[in-house]
């Protein structure tokens with residue numbers, strides 16, 4: 001048995017990655033393995049996808065995977081067995097854990113071939129994610145392709161220039177889906193406030209966010225140009241956008257992203 005990619009954890013994010021890798025035929029089920037803490041999640045994932053499941057990280061590492069992907073919660077990193085520092089000698093390590101720095105990873109996996117810190121986001125669960133990642137050291141071309149193959153199965157993926165960029169990625173695309181969800185809630189509430197029936201307000205808000213996102217994706221125009229094209233002089237959209245400008249929507253978003261970035265740095269240093 002030759003395992004190519006082994007996952008620590010089999011929860012929401014790992015399950016999304018594994019299913020995307022199989023859907024895109026990047027790997028066969030027999031190339032992939034996982035293990036979890038209490039077996040429940042790894043059993044389910046293994047049954048659903050046909051990938052191998054191991055009872056422990058120790059036994060999974062005996063299969064000598066090329067890459068070990070860390071998909072447990074950041075606070076669960078400390079629970080991994082001490083033997084992992086030896087058994088990951090020469091292995092490429094990919095972390096998707098929020099707030100765990102490359103320094104911290106290097107101390108847990110001192111013998112790894114290379115280490116990657118990445119920040120995916122929740123739309124990755126439906127193949128529409130956005131991920132930023134960074135290698136600890138200059139990467140071999142083969143390793144870069146392997147990492148790109150795995151992360152781009154979740155959607156858009158881009159290597160960043162420095163570790164602080166991972167905090168910036170966290171503030172924009174990591175936390176960003178929540179900003180959009182919050183905007184959808186605000187649109188729904190506004191719909192109800194101006195007199196729409198509640199179910200219709202909800203459907204209109206949902207389909208407007210989805211429709212605008214699809215149009216942005218399919219159009220070659222910058223969102224600012226798309227905005228201009230729906231804004232007739234003295235029309236309804238202009239009235240709304242002037243209200244946004246007066247309430248400084250862009251400033252609100254700038255401050256929110258800064259707050260998220262500051263918090264990400266704080267958590268990474270904790």
Ligand SMILES: NC(=O)c1ccc[n+]([C@@H]2O[C@H](COP(=O)([O-])OP(=O)(O)OC[C@H]3O[C@@H](n4cnc5c(N)ncnc54)[C@H](OP(=O)(O)O)[C@@H]3O)[C@@H](O)[C@H]2O)c1
Nearest residue numbers: 009010011012013036037038039041072073076097098122
């Ligand atoms: N959800 C997202 O969209 C998202 C976005 C960006 C980054 N992330 C990162 O992705 C990681 C996973 O998040 P998630 O939402 O997928 O979490 P989750 O659904 O709670 O899954 C965590 C998994 O880790 C396993 N686990 C815990 N301790 C373990 C141990 N000692 N050995 C082996 N497996 C262990 C759990 O096993 P049991 O079920 O058996 O306990 C479970 O399968 C986190 O670090 C998070 O920061 C997630």
